[in-house]
Amino acid sequence: MKDGRIKLMGKGHSDELYTPESVIDILLPYISKDKVIFECAVGSGKLKSKLENEGYSVVSSDNFFNEFPEYDILITNPPYSIKDKFLEEAYKRGKPFALLLPITALEGIKRQELYKKSGIQILFPKKRTDFNGKGSPWFYTAWFCWKLLPEELNFIN
DSSP states (O other): OTTSOOOOOSTTOOOOOOOOHHHHHTTGGGSOTTSEEEESSOTTSHHHHHHHHTTOEEEEOSOGGGOOOOOSEEEEOOOGGGHHHHHHHHHHHTSOEEEEEEGGGGOSHHHHHHHHHHOOEEEEOSSOOOSSSSSOOOSOEEEEEESOSSSSEEEOO
């Protein structure tokens, strides 16, 4: 969606999910503050604001596929309905990235071939991300990264 909202399909659901600070916090230890971050699905600006408040330099856009700013690391919570397009474009750009995606993004022949060809690193939160603030998250997400983490699988203690 244009404004960075995540639209979940099925059973008539259309939910807006914005990145909670708790899930951003687990990624920060892996990001050097001397790097410029590109937040390419800025939406409400919550992720961008958090990064800037933590001392990071951030360029942003809601037009990932047509914007090519100077940056070092791509960090975003893309619309899940077009996660494949975001993954393909992120790899194509050849810079380290972190995409917050549902854990089901490990599934699928096309994605698995992409991961096998290019590599993938996963940063698993300790628990499900509470997008709606109601304490009842209904699916699991993780940071899908490339050339950013120390190991392929990284679990938060």
